[in-house]
Every structure is written in structure tokens, then in C-alpha cells.
Amino acid sequence: MIKAILIDDEPLSRSLIKEYLERYPEIRIVQECQDGFEGVKAIMQHQPRLIFLDIQMPKINGFEMLELIERPPAVIFITAFDEYAIRAFEQNAVDYLLKPFSQERFAKAIEKFMEHSGDPLSATATQPLLSAAALSPQQRERIVVKTGGKIKIIRVEDIHYLEAADDYVKIYTKEGSFLKNRTMAYFEDLLEKDQYVRTHRSFMVNIQQITRIEPYEKEGRLAVLKTGEKIPVSKSGYARLREVLDV
Amino acid sequence: MATSPLAPFRNRLIFAACWLLWIAVQYQTLLEFQIDPAIALTDACLSNTLLAAMLALTIYILGLYRPQKKKYLFLLVWCLALSGLWAVIVKISLANLFDDQPDYLLFLAKSMPIRFDITFLVAGCAAITSMLWYSQEEQKQQESRKRYAEKLERDAELYKLRQQLQPHFLFNSLNSISALTVSQPEQARKMIQRLSEFLRGALKKEDQQWVTLADELQHLQLYLEMEQMRFGHRLSTEIVHDEKSPAFLLPPMLLQPLVENAIKFGLYDTTDHAVIRIKASVDRDLLTISVENPFDPATASPKQGAGFGLSSVQRRLYLLFARNDLLSASAENNTFLTILKIPRHDQGHPDR
Numbered sequence: 001m002i003k004a005i006l007i008d009d010e011p012l013s014r015s016l017i018k019e020y021l022e023r024y025p026e027i028r029i030v031q032e033c034q035d036g037f038e039g040v041k042a043i044m045q046h047q048p049r050l051i052f053l054d055i056q057m058p059k060i061n062g063f064e065m066l067e068l069i070e071r072p073p074a075v076i077f078i079t080a081f082d083e084y085a086i087r088a089f090e091q092n093a094v095d096y097l098l099k100p101f102s103q104e105r106f107a108k109a110i111e112k113f114m115e116h117s118g119d120p121l122s123a124t125a126t127q128p129l130l131s132a133a134a135l136s137p138q139q140r141e142r143i144v145v146k147t148g149g150k151i152k153i154i155r156v157e158d159i160h161y162l163e164a165a166d167d168y169v170k171i172y173t174k175e176g177s178f179l180k181n182r183t184m185a186y187f188e189d190l191l192e193k194d195q196y197v198r199t200h201r202s203f204m205v206n207i208q209q210i211t212r213i214e215p216y217e218k219e220g221r222l223a224v225l226k227t228g229e230k231i232p233v234s235k236s237g238y239a240r241l242r243e244v245l246d247v
Numbered sequence: 248m249a250t251s252p253l254a255p256f257r258n259r260l261i262f263a264a265c266w267l268l269w270i271a272v273q274y275q276t277l278l279e280f281q282i283d284p285a286i287a288l289t290d291a292c293l294s295n296t297l298l299a300a301m302l303a304l305t306i307y308i309l310g311l312y313r314p315q316k317k318k319y320l321f322l323l324v325w326c327l328a329l330s331g332l333w334a335v336i337v338k339i340s341l342a343n344l345f346d347d348q349p350d351y352l353l354f355l356a357k358s359m360p361i362r363f364d365i366t367f368l369v370a371g372c373a374a375i376t377s378m379l380w381y382s383q384e385e386q387k388q389q390e391s392r393k394r395y396a397e398k399l400e401r402d403a404e405l406y407k408l409r410q411q412l413q414p415h416f417l418f419n420s421l422n423s424i425s426a427l428t429v430s431q432p433e434q435a436r437k438m439i440q441r442l443s444e445f446l447r448g449a450l451k452k453e454d455q456q457w458v459t460l461a462d463e464l465q466h467l468q469l470y471l472e473m474e475q476m477r478f479g480h481r482l483s484t485e486i487v488h489d490e491k492s493p494a495f496l497l498p499p500m501l502l503q504p505l506v507e508n509a510i511k512f513g514l515y516d517t518t519d520h521a522v523i524r525i526k527a528s529v530d531r532d533l534l535t536i537s538v539e540n541p542f543d544p545a546t547a548s549p550k551q552g553a554g555f556g557l558s559s560v561q562r563r564l565y566l567l568f569a570r571n572d573l574l575s576a577s578a579e580n581n582t583f584l585t586i587l588k589i590p591r592h593d594q595g596h597p598d599r
Contacts, residue, residue: 009514010419011479016426035518058518059543080418099422153545 002027003046007039007065008054008078013099017052017078020106027110034058036065037151048073050094050113055079060153064144068151070181074116076109140190143171145178152178157195160209161231162187164202174227197244199223199237207244249384251310252377253303266299269369286351289344294337298366301329305370306377313381322374330367334359413449413507416470417442423477438476445469452499457592460527460534461493463502470503471523474510481520482510488527495527495534497589498567502536504560505585509540512583516542532591542583557585 004021006029008014014032021027027050031042035058043051053075055062066072077096094116095109143154154173163170168179169187188198198204209225213233216222221233223241233241252258270291277287305325314321338359345351420442427435448466452458464486471484506525513521524539557576564573573588 009481010423010477012423012426012477013419015430016422019426019429037518056515058515080415080422099418100425101422 002050003030003048004028004050004052005031005033005039005042005046005048006052007033007036007042007057007062008052009034009057010054013054013078017106020103023103023107024110036060036062036068039065040068040146040151043069043073050074050076052076052078060144060151067144067181068146074113076113143180145171145180147178154178156191157206157208159191159196159206160225160227160229161206162196162204172229194244197237197241199231199233199241201234203231203233203237205231207241213238213241249310249381249388251306252380253306262299262303266295269298270295280354282351282354283348286345286348290341290355293340294333294362294366297333297336298369301333302370302373305329305374309374309377309381313378318378319375322371322378326367326370326374329370330363333366333370334363337362416473417446419477420473423473434476438473441469441473445473456499457496458499459493460488460495460497460536463497463499464488464493464525464527467502467506467525470506471510478514482514482523483520484523484525486525489529491529492527492534495529495589496592497534498563501560501563501587501589505536505538505557505587508557509538509583509585512542513540517581534589534591536587536589538585538587540583541581542578543581544578560587 004027006014006017008017018029021029030046030048033039033042037059039051039053042048051073053062053065055077056079057065060068062077066075074094076094078099078101079096080099094113097105097109141156143156143159145152145154154171158173160172160174162184163172164184165179167183168181169184171178171180184198184202184204187196187204191204195208196204196206205223205225209227210223211226212224213221214224216232219235221238222230223233224230253262273291273295274287277290278284282290338355341355342352420438424435424438424442427438445466448469468486475482475484506523509523510521513523519541521541522539525536526539527534527536529535557574561571561574565571568590573590574585576583576585578584
């Protein structure tokens, strides 16, 4: 039996997938979820092999939800009309279904999943998809993290600074720090270049937070934030800062 | 400014070749008249180089200024003056250079009229050619501007059409219908009818034609009913209005985006039940419509303020009324409130 989870906020859309799935007794929907929060919980609990995932959902979208899962299962996306999403899917997702889709089209997606379900790549194929995906406008404005059992949405402008920590990046805000399993390079790509400056190999700072820059030891400098925290600034980081601050 | 005929490399090459050819022809001709080869070469080079320089100047000036009327008269006068000036310079400089050669001086004096004629012909040809070139260039530029303007217009129209049809909404509704056909065919039929009515209404709408609030609300009702079918128990709507407001006229497609926005934020920013409240009232000559939806202040970005996708409504209001204070948005606790005000127009069709 193949465990699957269905995540879509529209009841009618869910019922259509369930109807189409009646022809596949080997695939069993172990849980239906109305939003990404429920989705994350259900995936952790059931460890499904396949998820049907809507993209536009309350609170966090389908992409953001997948970011929160360590080893995402195979995904079949369901969407109405998302140009940016379609671009990304073409290469990596198991499949994507454009609403409204037929039983035949659905069957093809399942077939595709079955073909690949044996190879270990199918689960990991989602990861490159996420990094390759052109980010949705929402994802440029906020960052979704998991803290304890909870999901936290951080507005980009609320970030004070970022610090690299092994395979993670630590995000500092006024509410404390949060870990995100992404690299500094990812954030450099994501965040506005004229607002967030990589001051150091391991640090990136929101320039709105800087009050002053003071010298430190021989060549180095420190950026002092409104909170009083001091962030290392390397030589090249200082050059980037000066360029952005135009001094 | 149109590109000069001397801008392309090929044309410069042609110009230079003509210049050299003309030198050679004149040199050969002078030899026929038994002129000393050294003098003949100087004569040919000097007169033709001067001519070439003057023609280049003419082409340049025509690039800067071309008369709109009587352009051929202008060219005629210009070329006559140019040739005259050319003849004077040639005559004086050659006479000074070879003042010890009486035979040549005599020949020069005699040949001046024919030299003037030939120069006038050459200058005329060059000037007319470049004039034609310039007008052709101008025409090309005009055409490309026209094409560009047409493209912009087409794009805007397509965009408008796309907005009217709202593909996202359309596809989602079709998907809901697809889901309903097997389990609840009656509901499916109802939804098809609503969708058709909604589309017909959307296609009928014209930018200029003002509509009554009653019509607008009816159209909105279709939309809301379909959204309710899609989202089931999560969405409910309340529409309240006073006695006077249904007959009030307002520009079309101002209310719809506000409600779409409210639904989008109400449904996608919270996971709870969302109630969208729409209230309309008339106070003297002002129609006030408020749209209320729940939102989560912790995750929605307040920076966007009246933004929230409302900027296009704001712009339309400005274009219609030249006022920026007709749309306001505020957030309190967990409620987002948008207020739209429409002044009364006596004729109802102020744009006509």
C-alpha cells in the first residue's frame, strides 16, 4: 500500500482527487489537510510516499510548506494558473496538474509516480525543484521557519541580521533567533541587495538596523545595531556596505 | 533625428570612391587640354576636395534642418549659393597658386562657367539624394513609433481582457464544477449557470459606462456565491445597504477588485472562518462602500498599507475624479477595512 496525503484548501478540489483515486486501491489517502500547517504535521506523523499539494493555500503556500520538511516525499502539484510555478515544475516535480484536469491526465501523473517510486531519487527530486523554483512574490517578503513544533512566519523587514551556522542560517529578529535549513548564498539571492548586506563570510545585516560602524582590532570593523549587538565586518564587507550606504 | 546618409560604412565608402573618381576624371580631362600634369593634379584635387567637404556639410545641415514647405526651392537656392561660393574659392586659390602660368590662368578663366555648371549639378544630385534619404528615414521612424504605440495599446487591451476574465478564478471554478458533476450534478449545473452569467456580465462591461450599485452588487453576488461553493464553510459574506444606495451610479469594476482582495486576504491570510462584510450607504452626494475582511497582523505586511493590491483601483479613481482621497484602507486588531467613496455625478455619465 502507498500512503499518500492530500493537501488542498478547497473541499471540492479534494473530493475530485479522491474520486479519481478510486481507481487506484493501492494508493491510500491517510489524511486530508486544509492548509500547510496541517500538512507539515501530517507528513511528519505519517511519512507518506506521495503528497498531492495545492500551491495557493492559507498562511503558507505549497512551496513554503515543502521548505519545512527535511526529506520531502514525492510531490504532485495541483494548481490553477501559476506561471512561475509551471516554469519550475517542468524539470523536477513528479508532475503537476493544471486545474481542471481529466481522469486521463491524472492517471498519467500517477503512472509517472509509480515508475519512479522505486528509485530513491523520487523523494530527493523535490529538493532541487525548490531551489530551482522561481520564488513566488510571497516568498520574497517572508520566511517560514519551524521552531519547536510550531511554524513561524518572519517578515523579511523584521530580520535584524543573519548568521551562518553549519548547514543552517540563524535568523535574528526582535523575537529571538530562528534556524532555517538554507545557505547564506540562498539568502543573498533572496533578499534585496540594497537592504541586506553580506558584511562578513558568516554574517548578513539589515542596514536599517545599523547605528554606527566602529573599528575593531587591526583591519576589522564592527557594525553596531540598534539592539546594541555587534556584527563583524570584513574588509570586503566594509566595501560592500559603503557602496550600499553611499558613503 | 534621422540617421545621416553618411552614417553607414558602405555609404561613406561610396562617397569617398566618387570623390576619387571625380578627381581622376577631372585630371584626365585637364590633361586633354594640354595642362601640365602637376598643375592638373593640384587643380583636380583642390576643386574636388573642396566640393566633397561642402557636400558633407550640406548633408550634415540637412540632417539638422529640413524645410517643411518648398523644400526643392530651398535646395535649388542652397546649391546655387554653394556652387557660387565654391567657384569663387577655387578661382582665387588656383589663380594665386599658379600666377606665373598665364596659359593656365586663361584656361581657368574660360573654364569657370562649365566648372560651375558641373558643380551645381553634382551638388544638386547629392542634396536631393540626401533629402530623399532623410525623409525615408523619418518615415521609417514614424512607422516604428506607430507600431510601438499600437503594440502598447494591444498589450493594454489584452491585460484588460485578462483582468476581466480572471483566469485563476475561471480555472478554479471549472475545477469545482468538474468535482461536482459526478457527486452533485444539480450543484454543478447551478455553478455553470452562475459562471456563465458572471462572464457575460464581465464581458459586457465597458470602461466608460457607469452602472448602478444594484447592478454591481448583483454581479458581485454571483462571484461570491461561486467562491462560497469553492471554499465551503470557510467563507461567508454579508452585504448591507441603505435605501438610497442601490440607484447610485458608479464606475464599473471598482468594487470587484476590492472584494477580490478582501477574499484573498481573508482566506489566505487566516486559517479560520472568514466573514467578508460589505456595507454601502449614501450621505448627501457621496456613496460610501466599506469592505471588511479578517487578516493576521503578524504575517501580513502592513508596509503595503493601502497597497494590498489596491493600487490599480487608486489609480483609476485618480483618473476619474482627480482625487487621491477616495480610497482608504486601515487595519485594526484582526480586521482589514477598505473604504471606497464615490461622488455623485449629475449626468451620471461624466465621461461622455
